[in-house]
Amino acid sequence: MDEDVQEMLYQLAFDEVSPREKLIFDQLGKHYKAGEIIVKEGDNSSQLFLIVKGSVKIVKNYQKEDEKAIAILSDDQIFGEMSYFDDMPRSASVVAAVDTDLLVLDKEHFDMLFQIHPKWTTNTIKALAQRIYLAYVDIKIGTDMLTI
Amino acid sequence: MRYLNMGEERIYKSGDVILKSGQDEHEEIFYVIEGEVSLSIENDSKKVYEQAIVKDELFGMVAPFVDKKPVENVTAVSDCKIYVWSKTAFIDAVGMYQELAKLSIVMLSKRLRSLNSVLAGTS
Numbered sequence: 001m002d003e004d005v006q007e008m009l010y011q012l013a014f015d016e017v018s019p020r021e022k023l024i025f026d027q028l029g030k031h032y033k034a035g036e037i038i039v040k041e042g043d044n045s046s047q048l049f050l051i052v053k054g055s056v057k058i059v060k061n062y063q064k065e066d067e068k069a070i071a072i073l074s075d076d077q078i079f080g081e082m083s084y085f086d087d088m089p090r091s092a093s094v095v096a097a098v099d100t101d102l103l104v105l106d107k108e109h110f111d112m113l114f115q116i117h118p119k120w121t122t123n124t125i126k127a128l129a130q131r132i133y134l135a136y137v138d139i140k141i142g143t144d145m146l147t148i
Numbered sequence: 149m150r151y152l153n154m155g156e157e158r159i160y161k162s163g164d165v166i167l168k169s170g171q172d173e174h175e176e177i178f179y180v181i182e183g184e185v186s187l188s189i190e191n192d193s194k195k196v197y198e199q200a201i202v203k204d205e206l207f208g209m210v211a212p213f214v215d216k217k218p219v220e221n222v223t224a225v226s227d228c229k230i231y232v233w234s235k236t237a238f239i240d241a242v243g244m245y246q247e248l249a250k251l252s253i254v255m256l257s258k259r260l261r262s263l264n265s266v267l268a269g270t271s
Contacts, residue, residue, distance in 0.1 A: 091261045121252075125209065140189050
């Protein structure tokens with residue numbers, strides 16, 4: 001890993017720099033236009049994404065007859081962590097809901113963040129817990145509501 | 149498992165309710181050492197979702213991390229030995245033991261995959 005990237009990740013881990021900083025975004029960032037597919041269901045990729053600005057939809061069976069949106073995520077939320085940790089194919093597609101800026105973290109990058117500072121672990125747990133809670137509520141009351 | 153510290157072991161008998169939907173003050177995270185529990189979600193007393201949780205799996209992580217009352221019920225379906233952390237102790241343990249951190253996230257991912265399949269009508 002490039003030393004500059006290592007240094008930036010170290011600073012990111014300790015909140016010494018914001019994901020919105022141009023320096024970070026130039027190295028690790030990517031812009032998606034509204035409607036662009038970021039992650040495709042069934043793919044074997046394992047990158048993890050942090051939403052810098054914008055929002056994304058998590059969709060099952062995207063562009064098929066039984067397409068179903070199951071969540072919307074926005075600024076400062078992460079996604080893609082499931083395949084990163086459990087090595088399973090992507091469980092859903094992720095599509096930019098609006099023009100969106102993301103930090104794209106490879107395994108190497110997130111391994112480093114994960115080891116440097118426990119807050120990345122607890123933030124990931126919290127992000128998954130939030131989505132599970134909303135899924136529990138949706139199942140309990142039997143709605144098709146998008147959750148945020 | 150070296151990460152089974154900072155908490156306590158508890159024994160539950162088959163049929164014991166470990167977690168009840170809507171209960172107050174749920175700030176504990178559980179690890180199954182022995183036995184099996186059932187996690188279920190009910191609507192009007194009818195089970196609309198159920199999942200078995202077995203040895204070396206975790207449960208109870210959701211409500212403490214979202215600061216809400218639990219939606220799910222968890223009941224022992226056999227005599228069980230369960231390791232229990234407070235939320236604070238669990239966060240410390242996750243910070244100290246990478247294997248517990250990874251296990252937690254893998255468990256949550258597995259649960260979310262299962263739930264997403266149910267919601268998408270593909271389970």
